[in-house]
Amino acid sequence: MVSYQPFKGLSAWFSSSVHPKIANKWVRYGGHYGTETGADYLFSDDAFAKDTIRVYSEQVGICVFLSSWLVDVLQWEAMPQDVPIGKYFLHPYNSTLQNLRRKNNSNNCDAEVSTDVMKMPSPAPTHKNLSCRTLFQGMEAKGGKREE
Secondary structure (H helix, E strand, C coil), X not given: CCCCCCCCCCEEEECCCCCHHHXXXXXXXXXXXXXXXXXXXXXXXXXXXXXXXXXXXXXXXXXXXXXXXXXXXXXXXXXXXXXXXXXXXXXXXXXXXXXXXXXXXXXXXXXXXXXXXXXXXXXXXXXXXXXXXXXXXXXXXCCCCCCC
């Protein structure tokens, strides 16, 4: 057992698209596995993975994040609340499809990323099944703007 336990007391659900070695690091560093309806964090590395599509279609207002956030927390030997999670947000497959269509129908090939989303704070450990709505409302309360 390692003394550095940044995920102690936190639960996470991992899509089949996340490499098992990454998911195992969650447990090695104090976290435990949870279900997609009860976990503190939801991770996927592919918006088109069947289980990720299912999670997004069955639950309204949830956020799924890239597992690279977990890797970065460990690499930087940080605590979860110290690594802004917003830039790790995994857009739902339907919005990803819309963005691809929009990009293909546009002369501008550069994807625009909202800097407000990039600065979204990491969720507090007490949040169960954190919703994107909660994160965006927190940003708006601080004067940030949300792009629809």
